[in-house]
Amino acid sequence: MIQHEAGEPGGLIPVVSYARTSEDDRQRDGHGVRFQLLINERTARDHGCVVITAYSDNGCSASKEGVARPGFDRLIADLVRGRTDSGQRIEGVVCVADDRLYRRAEDLTRFLAALTSSPGRIHLDQEGVRDPYSQEGLMQAVRSLDAAVTETRIRSRRLSNWHWARAVEGVPHSGPRPFGWLEDRITLHADEADLVARAIGERISGKAVRAIARDWCELGITGTRGGRPNGQTVTQIITAPRVCGYRANRGELLMAPETGAPVLGQWEPIVPPEDWQAVCATFSPGSLFMHRGSGAPRRTGIPRPAPRHLGTGFLRCGARRADGTRCGGAMCVQKGRSKQSPYVYACCGCGHCSISGPLADTALERLLFDEGPEQARLSENTRHRWQHDDMSLQEKRKIVASAFVHCVIRPGVKGQHSWDFSRVEPVWR
Structure with a gap:
């Protein structure tokens, strides 16, 4: 039997309490962890213990990899240290059930190693006191883990089947309302x-x-969660199969088993199917909603298209914000409106700065050839190959990357039609 010193008044054993809930979406008041902590205090009193501090994680899953649980991490750290922040000695842990502490083998290993890092500690739950050092205590922890893993799998399968059945019937998705409805x-x-x-x-x-997206922002349009539209959100909205009435589930278009035709949702469509197919055809496969939606399997092995212009990725917006600070956003390539500038670099952030693409690319070449510091200028052989098209664009971009950290683009002057190369301000390496 584990022996304990009378470290608290009345000879009570000092223990720490832990509580966790997976979801708190409805009331958002933390009542779940609050109730668990109350039960833990009652359990501690019933077994001659006293709770000296409590840790909790509200709305945190313990079965998903990579989910942060700050309360659990603090519990582990204090167990290893042997004391709470106030300096009180820890002689045990109390929780409502093992699955509140761990649902993954990694967390069980961390918890048992921390709990048994000092001798004589106990583990309490509503079933009673457990000796974590004994073989039976270890086996009970492993059985609890197996039960939690099995429950997680059954619940996941049940939830997946429920969503699939709703999808086949054409029931709309749950969650925030989709833009357009x-x-x-x-x-x-x-x-x-x-x-x-x-x-x-x-x-x-x-x-x-x-x-x-910029047009929508200028109109003051916001998403259903209040965010400003950008290229990615617009892409997802207009390529979602729901715009033409089709139902998808986990990144796959659902087909009716009897006819093989796409399952139609119960909602009103915005455009006919041929328009949806036409707009999807304007994107590369990795950009489509079907491969970016919630729960959709990620497309792998899709090569990113190589940049087609010299300045792509090297230019930064030099426009000033209302508070006087510089934007610094990346400049993206867009289609131009004239033969002299068939493409332009425009700020992806504020949208208040753009420059002719050929002007910017020519400015980069001038800086490398004549205007840069001596150590950054190109050799005669490199210059000859560059100017006589004996060098690929990717090789040229490597040279630019070796010379510049980036280049800042100053906003142009309205009505000025001549090219101003001084708008391109280099930041040399």
Whole structure:
């Protein structure tokens, strides 16, 4: 039998309490962990112990890899140290059940190693006192882990089947309402649906999604969670199969077993299927909603397209914000509106700075050839190969990367039509 010193008044054994809930989405008041901590205090009193401090993780899964549990981490650290922050000695842990502490073998290993790092400690739950040093105590912990893992698998399978059955019946997704529909997820939101339909038409006609996102921002449009639209969110919205009435589940378009035709949802579509297929065809496979939606399997092995312009990735926005600070956002390539500038570099962040693509690329070459510091200038052989098209774009970009950290693009002057190479300010390595 484990012996304990009378470290607390009345000879009570000082223990720490831990509580955890997986979800707190409805009330968001932490009542679950609060109730568990109350039960832990009662359990401690019933077994001659006293809770000296408590740790909790509200709305934290213990079965998913990579989920941060600050309360559990502090518990482990204090067990290893042997004392709480206030200096009180720890002689045991109390919790409602083992699955509150661990649902993965890694967490069980961490917990047992920390708990048994000092002799004479106990582990309490509603079943009673457990000796974590004995073989029976270890076997009980392993049995609890097996039960938790089995329960997690059964619950995951049950939930997956439930979502699949709802999807086959065409029931809308749960969660936040999709952009373009009202809260019932069935009736169209007139203004948003019109924006989506217009964006699909513009994208099919060749307009960049960043330009569409910028138009939405200028109109004051926000997403259903309050965020500002960007190229990625616009892409997901206009390539989602729900825009034409199709139902998807976990990144796959659902087909009716009887007919082999796509399952139709119960909601009102925004565009016909042929428009959805046409807009999807304007994107590379890795960008489509079907490979980016919640629960969708990630596409791997898709090669990223090589940059087609010299300055891609090297230019930063030099526009000033309202508070006087410099934007510093990356400049992205967009389609230009003139023969002299068939492409432009525009800020992906503030959208208040752009420069002719050929102007910026020529400015980079001038800096490398004539205007840069002596140690950064190209050799005659390299210059000859560069100027006589005996060098690939990727080789040129490697030279640029070796010479510049980046280049800052100052905003242009309205109405000035001549090229101002001084707008490109280099930051040399």
